[in-house]
Amino acid sequence: MTETRRVQIPIECGPLDLSSPHFAGIGGAGMSALARLLAEQGEQVSGSDIRTTLGMEQLRAVGCRIHLGHRAENLKEPSVVVWSSSIEGDNPELVAARRAGIPTAHRSQVLSQLMNGAAQSVVVGGTHGKSTTTAMLAVALDRRDPSWAGGGAVLGGRNARHGSRSLFIAEGDESDRSITAYRPQVAVVLNVDDDHPETFVDVSEIVEVFRDFVRGSRGLVVSADDPGAQALTALVRDQEGLRVVTFGESEGADVRITSIEAEGTCTWVTLRDLDGVMVTVALRVPGHHNALNAAAAFTAGRVLGVESGELAAGLGRFAGIERxxxxxxxxxxxxxxxxxxxxxxxxxxxxxxxxxxxxxxxxxxxxxxxxxxxxxxxxxxxxxxxxxxxxxxxxxxxxxxxxxxxxxxxxxxxxxxxxxxxxxxxxxxxxxxxxxxxxxxxxxxxxxxxxxxxxxxxxxxxxxxxxxxxx
The missing domain is CATH 3.90.190.20 (Mur ligase, C-terminal domain)
Incomplete structure (x- = not known):
């Protein structure tokens, strides 16, 4: 996520018709994920962007109709025009849609609607690591056929997948406050750091955004180590109906990392599980930060009711994401x-x-x-x-x-x-x-x-x- 700006995301007034959506800025990380997911679901997806990327070529391969450049004539009677926070208000496709009475929707509204149709849902948020952790959890639970949408493509190309309606995993973006549009069963907050100075005054304001995000969830998986996450936990721990489960290296973490061993690109992370049993996860990606990401994904899976052995094996299949x-x-x-x-x-x-x-x-x-x-x-x-x-x-x-x-x-x-x-x-x-x-x-x-x-x-x-x- 680069520089963003404060945008006014309209309040939803009813379900969106997603049968033939047009994405203004389809090449963006979040937009391309939604476009792919809807295309795999069988919808007639179109979109435009100012330049061609590898991701857009992959969208064409799954049936998306893509135009180079933003022009009013790109709209072929779409059911809705989807925009993101990087799209200017005077975008010719948005202007043409509004003049023609075609509904427009922020991408978070589309993701929220898709998520609400799942029996179980998880949204991963945080200043750092959310794309990786989202993909980690999706790969770890792949045998459960989840639907998922992330901000980074796993090695090999995809950043989203249409699966069953039993589980939906998604990445949430705090930079434009759109993460507050989601009401997942399980909210994950990896960290809360000082970021997006063009949008937020200080860290406390970002903490408040995550507090709003957590408000509608039944479970919160949150870092026990990160100061910003600790501030969030103090605000929501007494929230009625919310189960708070912490992860990290801190002594009091509910799922605690007891050791991290690295050799080359491999990392072995030993965790003390919720039941006190020790579990070792063999990661194929380097870095202390990835050990923390894996602990978050593991903990989210445990809160969903997945057995520790399945999670450890699944995380071992994760090979990283692009960039x-x-x-x-x-x-x-x-x-x-x-x-x-x-x-x-x-x-x-x-x-x-x-x-x-x-x-x-x-x-x-x-x-x-x-x-x-x-x-x-x-x-x-x-x-x-x-x-x-x-x-x-x-x-x-x-x-x-x-x-x-x-x-x-x-x-x-x-x-x-x-x-x-x-x-x-x-x-x-x-x-x-x-x-x-x-x-x-x-x-x-x-x-x-x-x-x-x-x-x-x-x-x-x-x-x-x-x-x-x-x-």
Whole structure:
């Protein structure tokens, strides 16, 4: 999730006709998940976006009709036009729909309606890790044929699946407050961190949003370690009809991590279950943060009534999701991984994980996204990036216009240096590619980080090194 803005999500006035939805911005993470789920359900899905992505090609493969560019003529009598918080109010498709009397709906309203039709439902929220944890739980419970919709695609391509109506698993987004639209049986809150300064004044305001999210749930699975999550737990623990179950490394956690052992990309997490029995989960993904994500998914499954052995085995099948420390490749001794990390906490976590995967240097290539985010969190981003041996900074990007669009990476670079790191600022992708080529050596690990097109640099580096090695 990059920079967002405050939007007014209309109050639902009745069930939506989802037989032929049109998605304005169908390539977005949350939008593409819903489009895929509805297409697999047999609905006639159409949509548009400003550029073609691999995800959009996959949507075409499941029957979605997709247009390049937003135009009024893209609407072919849809039953509803779906929009997300990244879509401007003057989008020509939204304007045309309203003029024609075609219903419009925020994507959260669509997800809420789909979820309400399930016998059991889980929504995973939190500032960090929600896409991974959603996918972890979906994979772990795959034999129960769940329907699910997440913000990241599991390795192999899908970010949603239409399954049975017995269980629905979804990711909730707090950045635009839309997470409060959901009333799952089980709410999961991984952490509550200072994020989205363009939307929230401080962490306490974000805590209140999660409090509203939890209000309609019967069960809350929440971190026992994270300070923001602890503040949330204190607010809701006495809520009538709500079962609160904590997870984490803290002594008092209901499901407690007693040990984490790592070797390469594998992580063994030992948990003390709700009944006191010790359970070991063998993960195929690295990082302390992923051990916490797995503990959250395990705990959510236990609250749903799933046996611990089934959950442990299912979590062992999870191989990761795209753009979350995913392996891009290796060429001429240099390995490249790609990460969606853009918040200081996530940057630090992924760099720590990267450090455990190489004996060489860790080279980070970071593309900050969001003017307000970078202005507010730039120094913290730099402090986190100092965890790399070398860092390359791309200019700030954003999908939204802003009165402070002159924000640069200077404060990030200064913070990297202040905390003992080495940093290079690039004017664009071409300069960054040249810098990167001169910085890496055999044995190094390059980690591209950010929500934009920074991943293209990793692929380019590998192609160039492979070509040089052959010649």
């Amino acid at each position: 979350r420390m995913s392996l891009v490749g290796t060429a001429d001794g240099v390995t490249v991984r790609d990460s969606f990390a853009h918040h200081p906490t996530a940057i630090a976590a992924d760099l720590k994980a990267a450090r455990s995967l190489t004996a060489g240097s860790v080279v980070a290539v970071f593309e900050p996204c969001g003017w307000t985010r970078t202005a507010a969190l730039g120094p913290a981003m730099g402090r986190a990036l100092a965890g790399a041996d070398k860092a390359v900074l791309l200019p700030v990007t954003s999908t939204l216009s802003s009165p402070i669009s002159e924000v640069t990476t200077d404060e990030i670079a200064a913070a990297v240096i202040e905390h003992g790191g080495r940093v290079h600022q690039a004017a664009g992708h071409a300069e960054a590619a040249g810098l990167l080529a001169g910085l890496v050596r055999p044995g190094d690990l390059v980690l591209t980080m950010g929500t934009g097109d920074v991943n293209l640099l990793g692929a380019q580096l590998l192609a160039d090194r492979a070509a040089t090695a052959v010649s």
